[in-house]
Amino acid sequence: MNKTLMFALLPVAALVISGCTSSPSPADMDKATAELLKSSFQERGIAKLDRLAQDDANRECAAADVAGKPIDEKTAKAIEAANMKTVKWPTDGKFIGDWKEGEKIAQSGRGLTWTDKAGDANGGNCYNCHQISKEEISFGTLGPSLYNYGKLRGVTDPNAASGKPIVEYTWGKLWNSRAYNACSQMPRVGHMAILNEKQLKDVMALLLDPASPVNK
Numbered sequence: 001m002n003k004t005l006m007f008a009l010l011p012v013a014a015l016v017i018s019g020c021t022s023s024p025s026p027a028d029m030d031k032a033t034a035e036l037l038k039s040s041f042q043e044r045g046i047a048k049l050d051r052l053a054q055d056d057a058n059r060e061c062a063a064a065d066v067a068g069k070p071i072d073e074k075t076a077k078a079i080e081a082a083n084m085k086t087v088k089w090p091t092d093g094k095f096i097g098d099w100k101e102g103e104k105i106a107q108s109g110r111g112l113t114w115t116d117k118a119g120d121a122n123g124g125n126c127y128n129c130h131q132i133s134k135e136e137i138s139f140g141t142l143g144p145s146l147y148n149y150g151k152l153r154g155v156t157d158p159n160a161a162s163g164k165p166i167v168e169y170t171w172g173k174l175w176n177s178r179a180y181n182a183c184s185q186m187p188r189v190g191h192m193a194i195l196n197e198k199q200l201k202d203v204m205a206l207l208l209d210p211a212s213p214v215n216k
Contacts (some may be wrong), residue, residue: 080180087176102203102205129186132206179216
C-alpha cells in the first residue's frame with residue numbers, strides 16, 4: 001500500500017477500532033474524513049488545497065444530504081441571504097455581451113484542472129447539465145433545458161426596462177446560484193471566479209438575446 005495513503009487512513013482506522021467499545025460521533029467521523037482527504041490530496045499546478053475548504057452552505061447541504069432529508073427552511077433562507085450578498089453586478093451597468101462568444105463558453109468544458117495555467121480562460125461547461133439549443137443531440141439533464149430561455153420569459157429586448165427583472169435574476173443565478181436555491185448544485189461561476197465579467201455578459205447574451213440560437 002502507498003505509504004501516504006496508509007498514513008492517511010490511520011485516523012479512520014483508529015475510529016473504527018475505538019468503535020468496538022463505543023461508536024464514534026458524527027463530528028469525529030467528519031473530522032477524520034476531512035483529515036483523510038487533506039492528507040491524500042496533493043497540490044499540483046493551480047489545484048490547491050483550498051479546494052477542499054467548505055463554506056457554511058457546503059457543510060449544511062452535505063449534512064442534509066447524508067441525513068436523507070431536505071435542509072430546514074430557516075437555514076435555507078439564511079444561506080440564500082448570505083449568498084445574495086456576494087452577487088456583484090456589472091461594473092458598467094450593462095448585462096449583455098456577444099451571444100456568439102457566449103455559445104463558445106457554454107459549449108466549452110475546459111479549465112480548472114492542474115494542467116491548466118493560472119489566468120487561462122475557463123469554459124462554462126453548461127452543456128454538461130443543460131440543453132442549450134434544439135440542434136444539440138447530446139447534453140446533460142441534471143439541470144433544466146435552457147432552450148428558448150429568453151423567449152419563454154418574454155424577453156424581446158434584454159436592454160429594455162421591461163426585461164430587467166429576468167435579466168437581473170439571470171445574472172444573479174449565474175453569479176451565485178445559491179442566492180436563489182440554498183443547496184443548488186449549479187457552479188457559482190461568478191462567485192468562484194470561474195468566469196469573468198465579460199464572459200458572464202456573453203453567456204447572458206446567449207440566454208437572452210433574441211438572435212441567439214437559444215431563442216430561435
